[in-house]
Amino acid sequence: MKKSFIIAVLFSVTVAVANAQEALKKVYNENINPMEQIDNALVKAKADGKYVVCQVGGNWCPWCLRFADFVEKDQEVSKMVSDNFELIHVNYDPRKSGGDASANNAAKLMKRLGNPARFGFPVFVVLDSEGNVLHIQDSSFLEEGKGYSEKKVLRFFRNWTPKAVNNNNT
Secondary structure (H helix, E strand, O other), X not given: OHHHHHHHHHHHHHHHHHHHHXXXXXXXXXXXXXXXXXXXXXXXXXXXOOEEEEEEEOOXXXXXXXXXXXXXXXXXXXHHHHXXXXXXXXXXXXXXXXXXXXXXXXXXXXXXXXXXXXXXXXXXXXEOOOOOEEEEEEHHHHEEOOEEOHHHHHHHHHHOOHHHHHOOOO
């Protein structure tokens, strides 16, 4: 009995350590006002000649954290993003659907971003430097296996750079 207990404890510790090593970094700040976060990103984007990409989701969303990790680790995608966009992680909590102030703020956020929650999470909203919604991207089209496709993600970002959108040679 004592031996079984020790084995069970060791197994539990091993599983906990393995899960901790695989845990993805939380990237959504749940304590900031997302409307102000977007406004600040727009100011910076306008000054730099970029667009804003709002990655809407939350730390509760494994696919949201996977995408953030993917962008950070894939050098080509990371460069594409940093050269053309202000990428922000806009926290959204779909569980806040009651009648309180946070639910009202969440509804205002979704309205401002063109109601992207209909696509699931994460969802990407491309804003021009004035804050106009240019595109809402369903992330499922960027997935491949248990992660994201570099080719699909790069295609998405390439098609929504300021240069691509404003190219008058079409």
